[in-house]
Amino acid sequence: MKKYNIRTEQPRDFKIVENLTREAFWNVYRPGCVEHFVLHHYRNDPSFIPELSLVMEVDGQIIGHVMYAWSKIDADDGRKIRMMTFGPISIHPNYKRQGYGKALLDYSMELARKMSAGCLLIVGNIGFYGKSGFVPAYVKGIRYADDPNSDAPYFLCKELDEGFLDGVMGSYKDPEGYFVTERMPEEFEKYEANFPPKEKLVLPGQL
Numbered sequence: 001m002k003k004y005n006i007r008t009e010q011p012r013d014f015k016i017v018e019n020l021t022r023e024a025f026w027n028v029y030r031p032g033c034v035e036h037f038v039l040h041h042y043r044n045d046p047s048f049i050p051e052l053s054l055v056m057e058v059d060g061q062i063i064g065h066v067m068y069a070w071s072k073i074d075a076d077d078g079r080k081i082r083m084m085t086f087g088p089i090s091i092h093p094n095y096k097r098q099g100y101g102k103a104l105l106d107y108s109m110e111l112a113r114k115m116s117a118g119c120l121l122i123v124g125n126i127g128f129y130g131k132s133g134f135v136p137a138y139v140k141g142i143r144y145a146d147d148p149n150s151d152a153p154y155f156l157c158k159e160l161d162e163g164f165l166d167g168v169m170g171s172y173k174d175p176e177g178y179f180v181t182e183r184m185p186e187e188f189e190k191y192e193a194n195f196p197p198k199e200k201l202v203l204p205g206q207l
């Protein structure tokens with residue numbers, strides 16, 4: 001792993017970061033990807049946290065990015081418990097599986113903790129997130145609203161404030177911001193046309 005620098009994303013980085021997100025997610029979970037459009041829209045969402053939109057630089061080039069948003073748990077006792085979610089998180093394909101993603105995630109989680117996020121909830125791969133202390137959220141009493149009856153193994157939680165979820169049972173829904181592509185398919189196609197052409201492929205391992 002080379003020396004890296006992590007800093008807050010600036011407006012001059014937006015296009016570069018969206019292209020990086022597209023490169024990182026392309027053909028990973030589906031033919032093509034939509035995560036760059038999600039990020040593009042999320043920057044205007046009130047729950048977006050600009051201080052936690054972070055870029056990672058190596059040799060002066062942006063090779064990684066992560067964004068965070070405020071969200072909430074709907075507790076069974078009626079409380080709305082404020083916490084954070086994050087993603088997309090992206091490492092450029094040339095830099096994957098060398099430790100940069102974990103370094104960016106761990107650094108960003110420490111900043112989130114300092115901003116009083118008691119816990120994080122996300123949908124993700126335990127193979128990666130488990131290394132940073134995530135556990136399936138059902139272990140902590142939190143259900144995934146879209147899959148409430150199963151012990152969803154891909155719905156993950158990390159307490160940043162130890163014991164934050166003690167005594168909490170509840171459910172969690174991904175914020176609306178993650179579904180912008182389904183709401184605006186034509187805008188997505190127009191936006192996507194601004195990027196260099198890339199071939200969409202059906203590959204093993206996609207969802």
Ligand SMILES: CC(C)(COP(=O)(O)OP(=O)(O)OC[C@H]1O[C@@H](n2cnc3c(N)ncnc32)[C@H](O)[C@@H]1OP(=O)(O)O)[C@@H](O)C(=O)NCCC(=O)NCCS
Nearest residue numbers: 024025089090091096097098099100101102124127128131
């Ligand atoms: C997922 C991603 C951010 C991880 O970053 P990375 O730099 O490749 O990961 P790291 O090298 O820091 O990996 C840290 C650990 O997680 C493991 N890991 C990383 N990606 C993994 C994967 N897809 N499946 C299983 N384990 C994985 C690594 O083996 C490593 O463990 P080790 O240190 O014991 O070897 C990056 O690969 C990426 O951008 N992927 C495409 C976009 C994506 O899937 N984002 C996440 C959506 S939930």
